[in-house]
Amino acid sequence: MKKSKFIPLLLIAAILSVSAISCASAASFEQVLDRWTKSVKYIDREDDISNMEVKATYYSAEFIEAYIQREAEKNLWTQQETEDYKYKFLQALRLDEMIPIQIEFINNGPTMHLGPFDIMVKLLIKNKSYKPADYDKRFNFAFQGQKEGLIYFPRYDEKTGKDLLEGVKSVTLELRGTISPSLTRGNATRFQWDVANDDPTKLYQGTTAARIETDRLIKRLENLRKDESSEQARLDAIKDEINTIQSRLDELSKNM
Missing domain, CATH: 2.60.40 (Immunoglobulin-like)
Known part of the structure; x- marks a missing residue:
């Protein structure tokens, strides 16, 4: 009992x-x-x-x-x-x-x-x-x-x-x-x-911190890739213009 x-x-x-x-x-x-x-x-x-x-x-x-x-x-x-x-x-x-x-x-x-x-x-x-x-x-x-x-x-x-x-x-x-x-x-x-x-x-400790930092780094990487792509396009445009100018100079030099 x-x-x-x-x-x-x-x-x-x-x-x-x-x-x-x-x-x-x-x-x-x-x-x-x-x-x-x-x-x-x-x-x-x-x-x-x-x-x-x-x-x-x-x-x-x-x-x-x-x-x-x-x-x-x-x-x-x-x-x-x-x-x-x-x-x-x-x-x-x-x-x-x-x-x-x-x-x-x-x-x-x-x-x-x-x-x-x-x-x-x-x-x-x-x-x-x-x-x-x-x-x-x-x-x-x-x-x-x-x-x-x-x-x-x-x-x-x-x-x-x-x-x-x-x-x-x-x-x-x-x-x-x-x-x-x-x-x-x-x-x-x-x-x-x-x-x-x-x-x-x-607040950013343990697995939460790792996940949030991963998100931040991925976002940063995406932005850097966009910048890289934009810079590459600009460099390509510059090279094209350089080639155009050089070609024209070569033509002019033949007539001088």
Whole structure:
């Protein structure tokens, strides 16, 4: 009899242990989410009813890792399944080239007209501002209610290739006051994040790192081959012109 009672107790203890770990993990993710998500809410001063909330989440290495681990635990993935998901997730975020930020609007006020959205938002880094390199095109359509999507800002200087976040302590996302003039009163909406300790390279480890580097090298090789082909075509054109000119000079020399 003692043995039959002992087994259920072990099972209950195991279940409680898993539940405790799951709760702790969820709490940990919420703490990370709070660190990287900023929000502001506007309420109409005239009717005290119409309102709009804007949330912005900076996709830092810490946030991405916490999100992936939460998904893995929630879906009971194996290590390989987690690595596969991580690889696809990082590829979709284009983290090696872009700075992704998620924006969410909860609009319970006048219809919002944000298109073209790339003129409504910018990222301030040091003393310069940067337009989105890409964004969720659904932001271009008028809407009420909830709408969310990703915005991608360039991670590297277009001319020099330098990492824009190198040595940077903070970045600021700014939305124009015209996103909803009656609620914002024409004031810009700003969200600032401390990115001094953010290091995306921490995400690139193990098989995920090898797969992403392979993709990068293949892409680079394809570009080099295109350049080689283009240069070869240019050299061939130059040689043809040289031959044409030489032939004409030879003809002229016969008549002199």
